[in-house]
Amino acid sequence: MHASGKVRPDPGAALLALYDAALPQVYGYLLARCGRRALAEDLTAETFLAAVAACRREPPPTPSTGWLVGIARHKLVDHWRAAERETRGLAAVAGSNISVTDPWDAHLDALLAQEVLAAQSGPHRAVLTLRYLDGLPVGEVARVLGRTRHATEALLGRARAAFRRTYEGRTR
Numbered sequence: 001m002h003a004s005g006k007v008r009p010d011p012g013a014a015l016l017a018l019y020d021a022a023l024p025q026v027y028g029y030l031l032a033r034c035g036r037r038a039l040a041e042d043l044t045a046e047t048f049l050a051a052v053a054a055c056r057r058e059p060p061p062t063p064s065t066g067w068l069v070g071i072a073r074h075k076l077v078d079h080w081r082a083a084e085r086e087t088r089g090l091a092a093v094a095g096s097n098i099s100v101t102d103p104w105d106a107h108l109d110a111l112l113a114q115e116v117l118a119a120q121s122g123p124h125r126a127v128l129t130l131r132y133l134d135g136l137p138v139g140e141v142a143r144v145l146g147r148t149r150h151a152t153e154a155l156l157g158r159a160r161a162a163f164r165r166t167y168e169g170r171t172r
Helices: 011-034 037-055 065-094 110-118 122-133 138-145 149-171
Strands: none
Touching: 011 037, 011 065, 011 122, 037 065, 065 122, 065 138, 110 122, 110 149, 122 138, 122 149, 138 149
């Protein structure tokens, strides 16, 4: 029962009822952004496990496909962060440096752009995906990534530069 004395619908049952309709949308969202089936499947499973856990908390959420896609977005960002931590650790051992160049705007081949995006570091993939694929404003991207707006703008500039270098390297 709810604190007001009224019976509240079970969010677990609502999530179960939503599962069949939401699963392809959540999986499709993830696959389009990560480009790897196995990873998209793993992240989809993590998304639904997190949704089940959220339904057990007080106050429980109201499950919807949009809510699930939001969880999926966070799972994808978490994955990229973990992958970047691993890459940074390996780079520190190898002693590699990352250079920064000016941003770049141009018409891009979509398939090549997806390959290039997949080759970027975790933070770069996250900021580019949230800003340009999801269409979030910089302030919202900053909130999702847990960064300041200024730090997010700087990261976005570095990410665009890295994307440009990789893209141009593959088109020569």
